[in-house]
Amino acid sequence: MSVEKVWYEELPEQCPPSEAFNLDRFVCYRLCECVAPTDGDFLSHRVLFPEKIFRVPECQARSISVFQNPEDLDRLLKLAIHKHKAKVKIILSQDDGVAMKTGKDSHFSWWRSREFDLACATGSEA
Amino acid sequence: MKALELLHVLLDYDYPQVFVARDLIGVRYVCMVSEIAQHGPTFLCVPVSSRRCDELLSGKIDLRLVYEEPELVEFYRANPDNLFEPFGIERYIIDVVPQELLPEPGLTFSFGDEVLIKAQELNATVAYASLAVPESIGEPRIRTRKLSAFLNIYQGVLRNLARASAKAIGKPIPKGEDPYESDVFGFCYGSFTVQVRSSEPCDMFGENKALITAFQTLNEFLDVAENADEAVQFLSRMKGHAASSLIGLLSFIAENDCQLTNRWSTPGMHSSSRSRVRVASAQNIIQRCRSREDLSIERLELIGIVDSADATAGNWKIFVDGVAYSGGLKEGAGINLAGIILRNRYKFRCEEKIEMVLGTGREIKKISLIGFEPVEAP
Numbered sequence: 311m312s313v314e315k316v317w318y319e320e321l322p323e324q325c326p327p328s329e330a331f332n333l334d335r336f337v338c339y340r341l342c343e344c345v346a347p348t349d350g351d352f353l354s355h356r357v358l359f360p361e362k363i364f365r366v367p368e369c370q371a372r373s374i375s376v377f378q379n380p381e382d383l384d385r386l387l388k389l390a391i392h393k394h395k396a397k398v399k400i401i402l403s404q405d406d407g408v409a410m411k412t413g414k415d416s417h418f419s420w421w422r423s424r425e426f427d428l429a430c431a432t433g434s435e436a
Numbered sequence: 437m438k439a440l441e442l443l444h445v446l447l448d449y450d451y452p453q454v455f456v457a458r459d460l461i462g463v464r465y466v467c468m469v470s471e472i473a474q475h476g477p478t479f480l481c482v483p484v485s486s487r488r489c490d491e492l493l494s495g496k497i498d499l500r501l502v503y504e505e506p507e508l509v510e511f512y513r514a515n516p517d518n519l520f521e522p523f524g525i526e527r528y529i530i531d532v533v534p535q536e537l538l539p540e541p542g543l544t545f546s547f548g549d550e551v552l553i554k555a556q557e558l559n560a561t562v563a564y565a566s567l568a569v570p571e572s573i574g575e576p577r578i579r580t581r582k583l584s585a586f587l588n589i590y591q592g593v594l595r596n597l598a599r600a601s602a603k604a605i606g607k608p609i610p611k612g613e614d615p616y617e618s619d620v621f622g623f624c625y626g627s628f629t630v631q632v633r634s635s636e637p638c639d640m641f642g643e644n645k646a647l648i649t650a651f652q653t654l655n656e657f658l659d660v661a662e663n664a665d666e667a668v669q670f671l672s673r674m675k676g677h678a679a680s681s682l683i684g685l686l687s688f689i690a691e692n693d694c695q696l697t698n699r700w701s702t703p704g705m706h707s708s709s710r711s712r713v714r715v716a717s718a719q720n721i722i723q724r725c726r727s728r729e730d731l732s733i734e735r736l737e738l739i740g741i742v743d744s745a746d747a748t749a750g751n752w753k754i755f756v757d758g759v760a761y762s763g764g765l766k767e768g769a770g771i772n773l774a775g776i777i778l779r780n781r782y783k784f785r786c787e788e789k790i791e792m793v794l795g796t797g798r799e800i801k802k803i804s805l806i807g808f809e810p811v812e813a814p
Contacts, residue, residue, distance in 0.1 A: 341449075355451045359476040364451035365442060365519040367641070375450045386449050388499075388540035391469050413448050414706060 315407065318422040319357055325369035326421040330408040338376035338402065338409075338418060339383055340431075341395040347431045351398070352422060370412065373419035376400065382415040400431045439522040440465055440481070440514065444493070444556050446545045451477065452519065454499060454545075456489060464489040465525075466502050467514060470537050480537060481512040481525055493547040500541050503533045551708035554631070555701040559642035562633045563651055563700035564624070565590060569692060572628040582692055587630070589688050591618060592799065593681045597650040600678035611759065615646040627697070642703035651700040651709070657682055658698060658711035664720040668728065671721075676734025677799065680790040683725055683732070686718040732791065736803065738784040739811060745773040752776075752805060754784055763803030771805055783811045 342351035355364060356371045364371065377383055380399070386392045402409070405425035412419040440457035443464070447454040454468045463483050470480035484492070485507055491497045511530055516523035547553065555562045567586060571577050598616035602609045609615065617635040624631060634644035653674075660666040671679040689696050693715055701708035725731055740756035752773060753762040765771050766787055776782065785807040791800045 359451075361517060362451070362476045363518040363520060365445070366451075375448075385447060385543060386453065388543040389447075389453060389468065390537050390539060391472060392453075393540065417448070 315405075315423045316425070317407070318424050318426065319354065319372055321372055321421065322368050325372065326408050327369065327410060330410040330419075330421065332404050332408055333402040333406055334404060336402040336409060338378055338400050338420070339380040339397050340374070340376050340400060341383055341386060341392055342398040342431070343395060345396045345398065347398050347428060349428065352426065352428075352431075354422075370419055373410075373412075373421050375413075376409070376418050376420050378416035378418065382417070398431050402426075402430060406430065437524040437526065438512070439524050440467075441522045442516075442519045444547060444553060446493075446547060447543075455479075456493070457481070460522075465512070466492065466499070468499065468503070468539065470513075476515060476517075479514045479516070480528070480533070481514055482506050483508055483510055493545060493553070495544040495546045495548075497544075498541055499539045499543040499545075503538055506533075549701070549707050551699045551710075552701040552703075552705060555642060555705070555708075556703040558621075558633055559703055560633045560638045561642065561644040561647045561651070561700070561702050562631065563618070563698060564629050564631055566627040566629040566697040566699075567692075568627040568695040568697075570694070576623060576628055578628040582694075583628075583630070586688060586692075587620065588798070589681070589684050590630075590632075593654060593685050594618060594647065594650040596677040596681040597653040597674075598646040600674055600676070601649040601653055602646065609646065611757075615644065616650055618647065627695075648702060651698070653678075654682075655698055655700070655709050655711035658696070658713045661686075661713040661717045661721060664717070664724050667717075667721045668724050668731075671725065671731050672728075675731060676788065677790050680732040680799065683722065686713070686722050689713060689715055689718040690722055729789075732789055734788045734790065736786040736788045738786060740781065740784075742776055742778055742780060742782050745776040745778065747772060747774040752784075754782065761803060763805060766804035766806045769804075769806045771807065773805075776808070777810075781811050781813055782808050784808045 352374055354372045354374050355362065380397050383397050387395065405423060407421045407423040407426060409418045409420045438459055440459055442455055442457050444456045445452040446456065457465045457467055459465065464486065465481045465483050467479040467481040469477045471478040482503060484502060488507060492502060509531060511528040512525035513528045514523055514525040551562060551564050567578065569578050569582060571579060594616045599609050615636050618632040619635045620630055621633050622631040623629060634647050636644055638644045657670055660670050671682060695712065695714050697710065697712040699708045699710045738754050738756050738761050740754045743753040743755055745752045750765040751762065753760055763786060784805055787804045787806055789802045
């Protein structure tokens with residue numbers, strides 16, 4: 311992480327972790343309310359629910375879940391609360407933040423920078 | 437109001453979407469996010485029997501079945517603020533779960549890692565050590581003396597690996613502190629499997645750093661044990677107490693003709709770590725270690741007040757922070773204790789040779805002085 315980034319939200323010390331990597335046309339997928347995503351589709355649960363603690367380190371609470379394999383989102387789409395959502399392809403570059411492999415399957419935690427541009431979310435499935 | 441505590445997260449995306457929790461008397465509940473409001477998500481929870489819970493965790497049934505055909509027509513809603521702590525649930529009076537809330541068919545989970553599951557249940561760092569002793573072939577059984585010897589050796593390995601690793605990163609574990617202590621909490625099938633957990637309270641993530649380091653190092657060693665050369669190199673890097681206790685463990689395995697499989701996990705790991713050492717591998721390594729006396733030698737620097745120094749017998753005693761150390765002289769080092777002024781402060785450079793008494797896991801230490809110099813009072 312050689313380039314100084316301005317994060318979308320305030321991060322605790324030593325966050326993102328040193329294991330997080332710079333993004334270089336990193337292709338990943340996220341569930342969004344519709345195929346034309348909005349800024350609200352890319353908010354961490356700490357921004358959405360400031361008072362909630364969901365049994366993850368505070369650093370991870372300020373990251374956004376993405377999957378490298380779009381098929382891994384199919385499991386989430388089976389939940390009634392998510393089934394209306396669209397799988398959106400995102401191509402992340404260095405300015406968009408950093409990411410780290412966390413959780414199961416192809417799940418990554420992405421720490422979003424202020425530079426992130428919605429234009430890199432293509433709104434198309436794999 | 438009933439309270440639940442989270443056990444296993446089955447589906448995670450930004451925050452837990454589906455999880456298993458239990459109430460104060462141990463009844464399991466499956467909870468699924470069913471509504472997202474501005475203040476946070478609401479989970480729909482349903483009690484399940486242990487059997488149904490196991491079936492869900494092992495992928496034998498899907499999530500839809502749990503809600504569509506509940507064992508009890510009893511539903512609850514929860515809006516937890518903090519999943520690290522027990523949270524309240526409220527009865528939700530419905531006869532059936534409405535179709536619009538049911539998950540699609542086919543949402544199954546594969547959660548068969550018993551060590552990880554136990555770590556999450558206890559919110560602690562745990563390990564399962566499986567000993568393939570001959571008497572355990574037909575039933576979970578082991579000679580008492582073997583079990584006793586193994587537990588002594590195993591705890592000695594954890595202690596020495598934790599201390600060596602902490603020292604290597606410049607944060608030694610202070611004398612009198614033993615954060616690597618473990619408690620046996622059960623036995624289970626699978627050779628003869630001893631279940632151990634951290635004795636000390638873990639942090640909020642169920643992690644005990646000292647034990648984690650010890651288990652990591654132990655499994656790294658077991659992984660390289662297939663290759664005797666690599667194993668001896670590993671022991672050369674560890675040296676002293678740590679190497680000596682690992683050799684003691686190998687000797688136990690060889691003498692009792694029992695393969696060891698060690699699995700360990702913290703609640704937050706994606707899966708438990710599993711490593712194994714075969715009897716033949718243990719024998720090979722022990723054979724090579726016979727000519728390597730240096731493996732059990734550790735350098736020691738003692739700075740303290742000299743209490744006695746017998747130039748004729750070559751014996752000495754020094755107090756370091758109130759702890760007495762005594763020993764002899766290293767053969768061939770050409771040291772004369774005659775010049776030492778008693779009650780003065782010295783730095784003793786020593787070699788500590790460690791031997792492990794098989795059967796008890798007790799260590800015998802022999803300290804030999806290789807050099808000394810006076811030092812100023814701090």
